[in-house]
Amino acid sequence: xxxxxxxxxxxxxxxxxxxxxxxxxxxxxxxxxxxxxxxxxxxxxxxxxxxxxxxxxxxxxxxxxxxxxxxxxxxxxxxxxxxxxxxxxxxxxxxxxxxxxxxxxxxxxxxxxxxxxxxxxxxxxxxxxxxxxxxxxxxxxxxxxxxxxxxxxxxxxxxxxxxxxxxxxxxxxxxxxxxxxxxxxxxxxxxxxxxxxxxxxxxxxxxxxxxxxxxxxxxxxxxxxxxxxxxxxxxxxxxxxxxx
Amino acid sequence: xxxxxxxxxxxxxxxxxxxxxxxxxxxxxxxxxxxxxxxxxxxxxxxxxxxxxxxxxxxxxxxxxxxxxxxxxxxxxxxxxxxxxxxxxxxxxxxxxxxxxxxxxxxxxxxxxxxxxxxxxxxxxxxxxxxxxxxxxxxxxxxxxxxxxxxxxxxxxxxxxxxxxxxxxxxxxxxxxxxxxxxxxxxxxxxxxxxx
Numbered sequence: 001x002x003x004x005x006x007x008x009x010x011x012x013x014x015x016x017x018x019x020x021x022x023x024x025x026x027x028x029x030x031x032x033x034x035x036x037x038x039x040x041x042x043x044x045x046x047x048x049x050x051x052x053x054x055x056x057x058x059x060x061x062x063x064x065x066x067x068x069x070x071x072x073x074x075x076x077x078x079x080x081x082x083x084x085x086x087x088x089x090x091x092x093x094x095x096x097x098x099x100x101x102x103x104x105x106x107x108x109x110x111x112x113x114x115x116x117x118x119x120x121x122x123x124x125x126x127x128x129x130x131x132x133x134x135x136x137x138x139x140x141x142x143x144x145x146x147x148x149x150x151x152x153x154x155x156x157x158x159x160x161x162x163x164x165x166x167x168x169x170x171x172x173x174x175x176x177x178x179x180x181x182x183x184x185x186x187x188x189x190x191x192x193x194x195x196x197x198x199x200x201x202x203x204x205x206x207x208x209x210x211x212x213x214x215x216x217x218x219x220x221x222x223x224x225x226x227x228x229x230x231x232x233x234x235x236x237x238x239x240x241x242x243x244x
Numbered sequence: 245x246x247x248x249x250x251x252x253x254x255x256x257x258x259x260x261x262x263x264x265x266x267x268x269x270x271x272x273x274x275x276x277x278x279x280x281x282x283x284x285x286x287x288x289x290x291x292x293x294x295x296x297x298x299x300x301x302x303x304x305x306x307x308x309x310x311x312x313x314x315x316x317x318x319x320x321x322x323x324x325x326x327x328x329x330x331x332x333x334x335x336x337x338x339x340x341x342x343x344x345x346x347x348x349x350x351x352x353x354x355x356x357x358x359x360x361x362x363x364x365x366x367x368x369x370x371x372x373x374x375x376x377x378x379x380x381x382x383x384x385x386x387x388x389x390x391x392x393x394x395x396x397x398x399x400x401x402x403x404x405x406x407x408x409x410x411x412x413x414x415x416x417x418x419x420x421x422x423x424x425x426x427x428x429x430x431x432x433x434x435x436x437x438x439x440x
Contacts, residue, residue, distance in 0.1 A: 011279040023281045031286035038294040049305040067306045087299030095291055116280045117287055
């Protein structure tokens with residue numbers, strides 16, 4: 001019985017097993033949806049940037065609105081110094097958004113519901129931001145852990161707390177996205193299972209719940225992509241403009 | 245009643261599904277490291293390709309499109325501004341021309357009026373002079389006539405008196421004595437007769 005709400009997260013091989021040394025890099029359903037998401041982004045934005053008319057058509061408007069949306073988000077949170085990282089944050093936002101949204105189609109696989117994927121993204125962001133911080137400020141970047149205006153008695157405690165919160169950034173960033181996607185999809189699956197088991201008599205209530213949840217999950221899919229991108233911007237802001 | 249059945253069935257269903265979880269679940273598939281390397285590899289590959297294509301090819305194009313549109317709109321606004329300014333200048337020019345021609349027309353009208361007035365005045369003057377001359381001439385004539393009139397009348401009076409006397413008396417009366425009487429009468433009542 002496919003009522004187990006966790007089976008939707010199972011990764012399975014598509015096609016032959018590919019091994020490089022000891023590593024298994026077979027093409028899986030997760031890989032398939034990564035490829036589909038990337039291709040969808042590339043196709044949409046390629047179409048949206050192909051020709052430039054003064055009065056943009058729908059797809060061009062979509063591309064340009066997303067461009068200015070992300071651009072505004074970055075300049076609002078990280079200032080003008082973050083301009084060189086625009087492409088990365090744009091790709092990140094679009095990738096997470098499209099993976100989340102493709103996951104909302106029934107019988108698809110949600111790439112971002114896997115902790116390893118979100119953790120890799122978050123770890124990359126964490127390492128990148130830390131490297132940028134040290135390049136920009138040298139060892140002065142460590143001042144990030146020493147907030148100004150704190151009594152000296154409290155300072156050792158504050159520094160420890162700051163370091164722990166800084167180191168937990170990749171974990172919180174990745175777990176937030178992963179847990180949101182997993183919880184939402186599990187819940188939808190559970191309610192879907194209720195619809196089947198309660199049948200024509202009692203299935204209407206969980207069905208209406210399912211409908212409402214679908215709307216909520218689409219909102220969450222967008223919101224989590226936005227949160228992921230904006231937190232990246234905030235971390236980048238810490239590295240670029242040292243406030244402490 | 246229906247509600248109660250529904251609620252019970254819901255709860256029962258929940259337990260039922262929970263039992264299924266316990267039976268089938270091998271934990272979260274996310275924590276199964278079997279495909280971690282594969283997922284990391286494909287993530288790096290797809291996201292890398294996505295990032296490179298977006299940052300090298302597509303985003304610069306969108307940015308250029310946006311810039312181009314911005315500058316085009318700006319240009320259009322500037323061109324419109326220029327045209328507006330030039331049209332305003334032309335309007336001013338036209339206003340000036342109209343004002344000038346109005347003044348000119350006024351001047352021409354004034355000149356013409358003055359000329360006409362002068363003409364009329366000069367003509368009037370000459371006419372007046374002519375009339376004056378004529379009047380003077382007529383007056384002179386009248387004067388001469390008036391001055392000669394009493395003599396003639398006197399003569400006529402003398403002649404008629406002579407004739408009347410001849411008829412009445414039948415004798416010739418000396419003209420000179422009659423004229424003396426007439427002269428005497430004229431002297432006495434001349435004012436009455438001639439209106440002087």
